[in-house]
Every structure is written in C-alpha cells, then in structure tokens.
Amino acid sequence: MAAGxxxxxxxxxxxxxxxxxxLVAEEAAAATAGxxxxxxxxxxxxxxxILARDLPAAAAAAAPSRWLLALCDERLVPAEHPESSGGAYAAQLLPRxxxxxxxxxxxxxxxxxxxxAADYEQQLRQAFPGQDVPVFDLLLLGLGPDGHTCSLFPGHPALQETEKLVVAVTDSPKPPPQRVTLTLPVLNAARAVAVVATGQAKGPxxxxxxxxxxxxxxxxxxxxxxxxRLLWLLDEAAAQGLSIPLERQDGS
Known part of the structure; x- marks a missing residue:
C-alpha cells in the first residue's frame, strides 16, 4: 500500500x-480547538x-459556526436545479x-x-489570505466509474493545470457539460483527503x-x-476485487 x-x-x-x-467531526474539533x-x-x-443523514449528529460538539465549507466542483446550473451541489447542500445539510x-x-x-471559475478562485483567495494555494483541513471527494474526481476527467487539459486554483470545464463527458472545478494543486495541498466510493460498478x-x-x-x-493524509472509504461491493491490504471496519 502506498505510503500515507x-x-x-x-x-x-x-x-x-x-x-x-x-472523521469530519474529529477533524473539525482538532482544527477549532484553539x-x-x-x-x-x-x-x-x-x-x-450521506452527509445530510449522518453529519448533523456528529457535528453537534464540533463548533459548526467556525466551519468554512467550499465546493470541490460545481455544475453551472441554477441553485434549485437537481444537479446543483451547492443548492443540494444548502437545502439538505445546512439546515440540519x-x-x-x-x-x-x-x-x-x-x-x-x-x-x-475566476470568480470562485477570487473567493478562495480571499478566504485563504496569504496562501498561494489554499490548504484545506479536509477534502471529501467522490469517484466516477471512469476514474474522474471533482470535474477532472481522463485526458482533459484541466489535469495539466499548475497555476490556477479553479478552471472551467465546458465539455464534460458527463452532463451537464459546463462546470468549474478545483485543480490538482489545490487537492494535493490539503491536510487530509477522503475519497468515498461505493457499489460494485466502482470495482474495476x-x-x-x-x-x-x-x-x-x-x-x-x-x-x-x-x-x-489520503483515506479511501469503500464498501464491500466496491472493494471485492482488490488484492491489496484493506482495513476492515464495522462502522461502529
């Protein structure tokens, strides 16, 4: 298994x-302790x-008023659109x-x-003053069956970006086509990253x-x-074809 x-x-x-x-609550408690x-x-x-269901109870003692949330990527659709991540979090998680x-x-x-993309990058720079690249305490990422994460798709020029924090994607192979996404320099500057993948379709x-x-x-x-730190959180269906050492958890 790769180091770290x-x-x-x-x-x-x-x-x-x-x-x-x-994990979120523990990282939050550590970051806000001082x-x-x-x-x-x-x-x-x-x-x-997942977060709307399980995070509110865990977050009660972790000072949510001192949290800054940001989107790792977003589809350029109205907030009320079912594909809007920001709209979904505002409706399903924040009120809870x-x-x-x-x-x-x-x-x-x-x-x-x-x-x-430029507007969102400016927001990030204002939210992380003095940092050339924002250093998030924790990033939560998903995984597509093609290996994409955020809106970084296989073979896309966005993977080569080294200067910008945020780039526009106008030709996403997965609808909707217009998006903005954090770049790899931001993802790889984080103090911790957790990638969540579930279901048999993610196995290959x-x-x-x-x-x-x-x-x-x-x-x-x-x-x-x-x-x-890099943490992969999988269910049995997604992990069944892996032959690397795995840490089995019962969730309790």
Missing amino acids: RRVCVFPSPRELGPALAR GGRFTLGLSGGSLVQ LPGPGPALLRVAPALPPAAA VLKRILEGEEDEPLPAARVRPRSG
Missing part, C-alpha cells in the same frame, strides 16, 4: 456514512445524502447542522464558465487506481497530498 494511504472497507454505505461523519476555523471541501453526488451554521462558498452559475476503476501503475494515471490516482 489508508483503504478502509465497510459492510455497506449505511456503516460508511457514520464513519465519514465522525479557536481557529475548520475548512472543508465538499463534492456532490451521493455525498450530499446546529446553529449558527457554517459559511458556504458558492459558485455563481449565471456567469459564463471562465468568469465563474478502483483496482486500476489502487493497484495499477499506469503511464497516464486516472484523475483520482493523481490525488496524492504532498504532506497530508
């Missing part, structure tokens, strides 16, 4: 969710439902967290893609990422925090 990487396997998403919530803030990057998809709740940086979906790509040594690594395989 842990691969934890849960019986099902039902057990994985509380463990993910505890009166500081906790910075958390959120991805969309199934993570919204103990008040006063955290701040959430939002992408401006009405702007053209390049302008939306997980094997490529966690066991393979490919000349052109898939986007999720390029997530390698320089000085932070």
